[in-house]
Amino acid sequence: MSSNAFAETFKMAIGDAAGGTQWELATKFSEIMKDKTSGKVNIDLFPNGQLGNEQDTVNDAAIGLLDFSVLAINNVTPFSPTVGVLTMPYLIQSADEAKLLTQGPIGKELVDNTVRDAGVRIVGWAYSGFRVLTNSKRPVKTPADLKGMVIRVPRNEIMIASYQAWGVNPTPMAWSETFTALQQGVVDGQDNPYTTVYAMKFNEVQKYVTNIRYIFSLEPLIVSESVFKQQTPEMQKNILEAGQEATAYSFTYLQKTESSIRKDLQEKGMVFVDPDNNEKEWIDAVKADVWPKFYKSIGGQDKFDHVLKALGRE
Template identity: 70%
Template sequence: MKFVKSIIVPLITSVSMIAAVPLVSADTFKMALGDAAGGTQWELGQKFQTLLSEKTGGKTTVDLFPNGQLGNEQDTVNNASMGILDFSVLAINNVTPFSPSVGLLTMPYVILSPEEAKTLTQGKIGQQLVQNTINDAGVRIVGWAYSGFRVLTNSKRPIESLSDLKGLVIRVPRNEIMMSTYQAWGVNPTPMAWSETFTGLQLGVVDGQDNPYITIDAMKFNEVQKYVTNIRYIFSIEPLIISESVFQAQKPAMQAIILEAGKEATEHSYAFLLESEDKIKKSLVAKGMVISTPSNGEKEWIDVATKTVWPKFYDSIGGKVKLDEALATLGRTTN
């Protein structure tokens, strides 16, 4: 929260006069996408683009800018908060630095299925997180993309136990919860910008990374990674955000259309995941990737992460009560 404000305060006076007129009156919005075309972000963005055009009789369009063309994902949050970017689709972990409570959705092993991801994001808890993000970061979540679990890939060997991780250099985003999880597993993770990840894997600067199957396929990681381990530590959720200042500048009818299009695009994203993930896994195997599953049902991975990592981040997500509320919603409890 402080980070966002420290940037907004000195810049907003110089930016607002330039940005306000085109953003309020323009019939074309810009949407940033962190991933390449073909992935979950692109699918959500395209669906939203189509719906917004249909619902406004073709009067409103959305231009998509994939593969980080408008800056890295955290930059797009900051730019949207200042009103100089309309929309962005990005990984939830890149919203967390601006609105810490959404870190609830990146706590390891809180979400254990696509259904649970949908339950949390589209229910009461999701509504709370939307409001928190408006208050903290000046951006509004209007849709959710569901990408599946972040599975682990590497170029060295099959990984089935935590001991197999020893010696591997794993790329992670600059996210404290994710870094802390790998540290608990005995790995010294290497934070690396998303735009540098493919090259880092290709050159052997890092041995592995984690992302959903859909992202692995879209980014062609099969060209630089051979082994996949089916872990479920984080279900990848990628919100569609709009600048709150841009949203408030719209007429009520347009605001309603944006929210409706976001809801329908969210449903489309969920269906897309269920329809495509198995096909993508088979395609990656056909391209030479080897998929393995952790022994003993991932028990040691879960035990270490939940007992070591969860307590460290209770305060940042709003207290243990927030985690308890999420688990109760899913029919589970903390230990």
């Protein structure tokens, strides 16, 4: 960050490539900051992991070497475990529920926890939608249909445990290796939001899509707390307001684009199926096998029940 009183330049890391929901959030935030400061603030964007992997950027922001980062929430969780509540399978069941949790009192508590635990402050959220399941073999409507398939997952304990609950031993694999592995048949399937499936051209190597709703993808925009504290009260206000406005934009962007992306993927030959019986088998398995394993890491079952109650579910 420049110390020039008349112009400041911040660095922002972005985990994904240009064109996805992370990029949309970052560019909108950058535009709003420039507008609010009459062009005195510039934010240099570094997409596609140029400044290190997503967990590295949390470390760098925590010690003040990096100003901002946009990253998948599961990469914040190791530093501030209570944030992991937002990654519990089948907790969030709609985009509106994701918005309610991130922008309401629970979201504020998670922001405070992250400042305390990780030395970074969440100032915005990118909403990417539900991670749908894709594969190259056959239509999947029940967990039993997964039998014999090799499914790629990130190195994420909750996601691994979810597939194990459905009777599959998934294959943890780096994101950079995933397309080639699908192309070569090393793995048969993976899960990601429609926006990612589209951006990565997975339609070229995957045929079937199952509309599961087990995890709603959220990507927080974080600022180094030490950098934030160095700013004037006016600049802090600008950062917080720009984060709120960019978050609202991200939510609208998802609503506007997801259905057209799905239609385009269908036109490109992907076949869409819905799980049987409104996903009952999928949901029952993770509630029984996955939820109890992770209560402790997110702050206890009482904390989880409090979040369910906020969503109107017991």
